[in-house]
Amino acid sequence: MPADHPPARENPMNTDGASATSTATALAEGVWTPVCALADIVPDTGVCALIGGRQIAIVRVGQGDTLYAISNYDPFSRAMVLARGIVGDRGGIPKITSPIYKQGFDLRSGQCLDEPSIVIPVYAVRLQAGMVEVLAGG
Amino acid sequence: MISSKNLVVIGNGMVGHKFLENLVEAGLTGTWNVITFCEEPRHAYDRVYLSSFFNGKSAADLTLLSRPDFYHESGITVHLGDKAVAIDREARTVTSAKGVHIPYDQLVLATGSYPFVPPIKGNDAKGCFVYRTIEDLEAMQAWAKGCKTGVVVGGGLLGLECASALRHMGLEASVVQAASRLMNMQIDDGGGAVLRDKIESLGVKVLLAKDTVEIVKGTEGQVERMRFADRAELQTDMIVFSAGIRPRDELPRSAGLVMGERGGVVIDDQCRTSDPAIYAIGEVALHRNRIYGLVAPGYHMAKVALDAIAGTPAERAMTFTGFDMSTKLKLMGVDVGSFGDAFGATPGSHVVSYTDSQHQVYKKLVLSPDRKALLGGILIGDASAYGALHQFMLNKVALPPAPEDLILPVREGGKPVGMGPEHLPDAATICSCHNVTKGVICAAIADSKLVDVPGIKACTKAGTGCGSCVSLCKDILKSELKKAGITVSNHLCEHFPHSRQELASLVRLHQLRSFDALIARHGSGRGCEICKPTVASIMASTWNEHILERAHAPLQDTNDRFLANIQRDGTYSVVPRVAGGELTPDQLIALGVVAKKYNLYSKITGGQRVDLFGARVEQLPAIWGELIAAGFESGHAYGKALRTVKSCVGSTWCRYGVQDSVGLAIQVENRYKGLRSPHKLKSAVSGCARECAEAQSKDFGIIATENGYNLYVCGNGGMKPQHALLFAADLTPARLLQILDRFLMFYIRTADRLERTASWFNKLEGGLDYLKAVILDDSLGICAALEAEMEHVVATYQDEWKTAISQPDKLKQFRAFVNSDLPDPSIVMVAERGQPRPAFWDEKREHMAALLGS
Secondary structure (H helix, E strand, C coil): CCCCCCCCCCCCCCCCCCCCCCCCCCCCCCEEEEEEEHHHCCCCEEEEEEECCEEEEEEEECCCCEEEEEECEECCCCEECHHHCEEEEECCEEEEECCCCCCEEECCCCEECCCCCCECCEEEEEEECCEEEEEECC | CCCCCEEEEECCCHHHHHHHHHHHHCCCCCCCEEEEEECCCCCCECHHHHHHHHHCCCCCCCECCCCCCHHHHCCCEEEECCCEEEEECCCCEEEECCCCEEECCEEEECCCEEECCCCCECCCCECEEECCCHHHHHHHHHHHCCCCEEEEECCCHHHHHHHHHHHHCCCEEEEECCCCCCCCCCCCHHHHHHHHHHHHHCCEEEECCCCEEEEEECCCCEEEEEEECCCCEEECCEEEECCCEEECCHHHHHCCCCECCCCCEEECCCCECCCCCEEECHHHEEECCECCCCHHHHHHHHHHHHHHHHCCCCCCCCCCCCCCCCEEEEECCEEEEEEECCCCCCCCCEEEEEEECCCCEEEEEEECCCCCCEEEEEEECCCCCHHHHHHHHHCCCCCCCCHHHHCCCCCCCCCCCCCCHHHCCCCCEEECCCCEEHHHHHHHHHHCCCCCHHHHHHHHCCCCCCCCCHHHHHHHHHHHHHHCCCCCCCCCECCECCCHHHHHHHHHHCCCCCHHHHHHHHCCCCCCCCHHHHHHHHHHHHCCCCCCCCCCHHHCCHHHHCCCEECCCCCEEECECCHHHCCCHHHHHHHHHHHHHCCCEEEECCCCCEEEEEECHHHHHHHHHHHHHCCCCECCCCCCEEEEEEECCHHHCCCCCCCCHHHHHHHHHHHHCCCECCCCEEEEEECCCCCCCCHHHCCEEEEEECCEEEEEECCECCCCCECCEEEEEEECHHHHHHHHHHHHHHHHHHCCCCCCHHHHHHHCCCHHHHHHHHHHCCCCCCHHHHHHHHHHHHHCCCCHHHHHHHCHHHHCCCCCECCECCCCCCCCEEEECCEEEECCHHHHHHHHHHHHHC
16 A cells, blocks of 8 residues: 555535435435446446436446446545455445455445445435436435 | 773684674673684675585675675674684683784684595595585685586485586586495485485486595596496596585694594583683584584574673573474475474384375374374475474474374365464474564464555564575464454455455356456455456456456556556657567667657656557557557556566677577567566566576576576566566476466466565465476376467467557557547646656646636
C-alpha cells in the first residue's frame, strides 16, 4: 500500500445527503432508469452505470438474476472503481471487494466488512422485461 | 589504554583470524597489545569456498573480515605480506622477513599447512600447481588459458573440488588417485565405487591405483605427460597436486619445541605447546598424534587457546579433546556424508548397506554389536538423512528394531520409516553452524508460538547456515505442534478446506476446468478475492485458456481483469512485451506515437520495458490495437506471470561478454511469456560473470560462462532481497530450458498463493539438495509430467490482447459505463515535468464533491 494512501474517513463525502444516509428508501422518490440488458452483465461481475452524473455499480451475483446496486465510489482509494471488484461472499454475505485496497462491502447494505464505520450508498435495482433498472435521481 | 603485554599471532588464515575475532568479541584488546603476521598479501579469506573464485567470486568476496577496517578499529597491528621467520624463546621475541623485531608475552602459532607435492621427478615442470591460495588459483587460471586437459593428483575432498574447478575453466579433467578409491579417508569401497560413477558421469575421468613416477617435460620445460608405475602414460597440459597437506612447522621446529615424528607441533588439551608461553592452533598443531585438516576443529582450538590465554577458570574453560570429523558435503553436486565409525572398526559391529547403481546411491550404517546404537555411516548420492542419523549417533539414541529401514528408500504409497525427532534429547545439536540445540528450538516454538520454519530461523538462527538441518527443524516443529495439540490450517480461505497445492492437484486429477466445477466439488459458498484469483491462476497454468473467457473473467484479480495495471485513480498503465529489452527504432517510435496520441505518462521500468500510464479503461482496446499493429504483444505486467527476462548486451557487443545473453534472454522470455504462476516471475541473463543483468536477484537467473550457462534460482529483489543460488553449471541452452521447464512447473504446482520462489524455497524441506534431486535427478519421477505440462502451456500461448480485441464479448468488457460512452469524469490529470499525472485529492476535491453530490 503506498505511503500516501488516504485514510478512509467516517463519512467519506459529507458534502450532501448522498452519503451514508442515501439508502434505497431515501431515493424512493426517484425514477426507475433502465440501464442495460441482464445479458450485458457477466455473471458474478459488476458494471458501472452513469445516471444523472452519479456512478452506480450494478452487480450480478451468480448465474441468475440476483442484482445489487451500490455507489461506484471507493472511499478508501477515493476512486470510482467498485464495479470492477471481485464478487463473492463472506460467511454467506454477498460482497464485492474493492480492486484497489481489497476492502469488502456488503452488497445488500453498503456496509464495509473490514471497517465498521464505513457505509456506502446502495440503490434499488430491478429486472423489468429483461432490462436492468435502477432507482436513482431524486 | 596501552597495555604493556604483547600477544603475537603468527598466521592470518581462517583459524588465526577466528582467534582474533574471538579475542575482540571477548573484549580482550585492552588487556593485550595484539600483533599479527600475515605472509599472504591479503587478510584472511575463506579457503573453504576457494573454488567459487572460478565462478566469478573475487578475492574481496571471499574475505573473512566482517568490515574492511576490522583490524584497524580493533587496535590490532597487522604486518601484511610479512612472514615471521624466527622465534627466540629465550628473549621471547619474533623476527619477521622485513625485519620487524618484537617481544611477546604470549605467542600463538596459526601458520596452517602447505600442500604436499609428492617427490616425483619433473614435479617442477611449468604447468604444475598446488591448490591452496588465491595466488595459486590466479596462476592456474592464467596457465589454463592455453590448455585443453588438466590432471589433479589426489582424489580426496580437495582434489575433487579442484577437478571441478578445472572443468569450470573448460578443461577436460582427470583425477589420478594412488589409492584404490576416491576419498579413501572418509568412505569405503562400496561408497567409492558409487562416487566414482557419479564423478565420471559429470565428465571427470577417474584413474585409481595409479602411482605417478615421472612428469615428462616438453621442450620448454612445461608439463607434457605423466608416467605411472604400471607404465601407462597420460598426456596433459597442466597438473594440480592435491595429495594432502603438511603442517607449516618450520618456525616451531627451529625454535626447538616438541614436534611430532611426521611433523606438527605437539599441543595439549589447552592447545599449549611444550613452551607454556606458546600456543598452536589449526593445521600446524598435532593433538594426540593427529593433525586436523578441517576448519571446524581449528575454530574450536581457537576458542580453547583463547580461554587459556585469557585465564578463564578451569571449570568454564574449553578444552580440546579431539573432534568429531563427520562431514557432509556436496562435491560437484554429489552428496557425500561420512560420520562416526564409518569403516566399522569397532569390534563386533554390524553393517547394513544399500546400493542402487542406477540412481547412484550408496548408504551404509555401522551398528553396535547389539544393533541398538548407531556407530557411524556413509551416505553417497543422497545424504538427506545425514542430519538425523548423525544426531542418532551423537546422542546414542536407541534404534528401531529394523535399523535398515532408516536407509531403505520409501516405497510408493508407503510412509517414510524414520525416527521422529521426539527421540532426540533436548541437548542434541540440531544446527551445528549456529550451535542451536533441540531444546532451544522447542523453547522458541513454545514461547514465540512459532508455526513455521521461517519463524524458527528468525528466532534461533537454526537452519540459516548450510541449511542441512532445515528438514529436521520442520520435523521438530511438527512434533512440537502435535504435542501441543495445535493444528495449523493450510486452508486457502473460508470457501476451500484445501491448500493451493491441493487445489492444483485436484484440478489436474479431476480435469476440472472452471471455478464453478471446483467449488461445487471441493468447496462451498461463492468464493472471494482470495480463492478466485488463486483458482484463476491454477486454471491458467494448467489449461491455459484465455483469462477473460466467460467462466474465468469474474475470477481475475484487479489487473488481470482488464489486462492492465490499475493505478490509484482507477486509470491503467500499459506495458508491451520487449523481450530481453531489445527494441527496434521503429518500435520505439511507435511507443512514442501511441503515448503522445493518448496523452500517456511514459516511464522506463526496472525490467527494461516502457510503461505507459493514464489510460482509461475504455481506451485500452484502441491503444492495444495500435501497439499490436506496431508488432507488440502483451507484456503480462498485470499478471502473476512471467514478466520480463532482462539482459545485458552480451558477446554481441560487449568486449567482456562470453555468450549471446540477449539472444538467450529473448528465447527464454518467448518460451515462458504469459506463464501464470503463484506470484510474478522475474528473470535475467548476464553475458559474463560481471553480472550486469543482476541475474542473481531474480526468480531464475542465468549467467554465461565460457562453457555454457550457469543457472541460479530462487533469488529476490524487492522488500526482502535474497541472492539466487547456483542450481546447475555450464548448461547448454537446451538443457537449461529443460531444467527451467521442470523447475517452473514444480514451483507452480507446489507453492502457496502469492509466494515468490525465494520464500517458497525457504520453506522447502530439504532445501537446495532436495530441489536438485527433484529437478535434476528426477527423484520423484515427475519430470516427464512437468515437462509435458510446460509444453502444453507453451504450445497454447496466445497474445491475450490480440484475442481480447478480436472477440466482441471480451471487447465489450472494456467500457467505463454500461449505459454511456462518456469518459469517467472523476479522472483528472495535471501536468508535471511535461507529462500528465493523476490529480491528488487536494487538487480535485471540489470537482469530486460536485460529482459525488450531484
